[in-house]
Amino acid sequence: MKLRVLVLTHQKIELPTSLKGLSEKEIAPWKTEYHVVNTLKQLKHETKLLGDVDEVAAIRTTLFDWKPHITFNLLEEFRGEGIYVPYVLGYLQLMRQPFTGCHPTGLQVADDKALAKKLLRYHRIPAPDFAVFPRGRTIRRPRRLSFPLFVKSSTEHGSAGIAQASLVTNDEKLTERVQFIHEQIGTDALAEEYIEGRELYLGVIGNQRLQTFPVWEMRFEKLADGKPRIATERIKWNLEYQKKHGIKTGAAKDLPDGVADRIVKLSKRVYRILGLTGYARMDFRLAEDGKLFLLEPNPNPDLARDEDFAESAKAVGMGYDRLIAKILKLGLKTNRG
Ligand SMILES: Nc1ncnc2c1ncn2[C@@H]1O[C@H](COP(=O)(O)OP(=O)(O)O)[C@@H](O)[C@H]1O
Ligand SMILES: [Mg+2]
DSSP: OOOEEEEEESSOOOOOSOOTTOOHHHHGGGHHHHHHHHHHHHTTOEEEEEESOOSHHHHHHHHHHHOOSEEEEOOSOBTTBGGGHHHHHHHHHHTTOOBSSOOHHHHHHHHSHHHHHHHHHHTTOOOOOEEEEOTTSOOOOOTTOOSSEEEEESSOOTTTTOSGGGEEOSHHHHHHHHHHIIIIIOSOEEEEEOOOEEEEEEEEEOSSSOEEOOOEEEEESSSOTTSOOOOOHHHHHOHHHHHHTTEEEEEOOSOOTTHHHHHHHHHHHHHHHTTOOSEEEEEEEEETTSOEEEEEEEESOOOOTTSHHHHHHHTTTOOHHHHHHHHHHHHHHSSOO
16 A cells, blocks of 8 residues: 655755765765665655754644654654653654654653663663762762673763773762763663673564564674774774775674574663563673673664665565565554544
């Protein structure tokens, strides 16, 4: 069936009709939107891209005037805040508008790293031990947490605020980095056990029946010895830096026996515990002694054609068109009035 699909994004963008003559760097900021919108068109759906919305009124008008069958949610923030996205979805629910991806409660829980970890540890999901350092309070390390520790924002994504300096080995550095998160990132901070090891991801898709993709890995091939292998902001987003340091992601090779199975089982459990819907990517670390740790669940991960999630779907024969079609189908099944 041909659908009217309203694509929501936080960016102010005019998508070009073709990518000819544009560099990878020029395309990078809006490639997800470009890939999704073009694929929807190829699937013969009618699309409308609503970018840079900062008032619900704009969404409301489009819902009334254009009557989309479904909203494709590519919002990463609303009025500059990631934590507002679930409220926009809540509004869509009130309007009886189906949408793609995770529903607001799942998104809200998963995107609050501290809250998600509390729930997961109650269910004995192996996740690094941690402490929360709220803004405006004295920074004191609980004695059970020993160094090395890893400091990050409790609500930001995309490695915002993550650098080599996130790895701290004494109280002075811990305080410094927590203050950095409070002041520069503007959120509460989390410090957790640092897990040295392989960086693994798993894509999950579904509402009730879940399908998983092959285990994916970020490899750090040319990073100088002794440099911690972590997906810093630069490593995740800077194309030149990635090339220079041999950062590559692809199917994980030579995993010890049973690890892939454990990752699949754990991921499905986490998905269900947090009540996620749509699609998600789970981030893991495999320590040298074989212990597996969940770093974080990511509902609504980046959908660019060449990002981990879509690439790992392709590896099991779910090409990009089919992936987008499946996400639409899952979205249509939920959030209906
Ligand atoms: N406890 C940890 N031990 C080791 N590395 C970590 C830890 N937490 C995060 N990292 C590194 O930092 C990256 C980003 O952290 P993550 O919690 O996934 O936040 P984000 O939401 O920004 O992706 C991870 O992919 C990993 O490389
Ligand atoms: Mg992550």
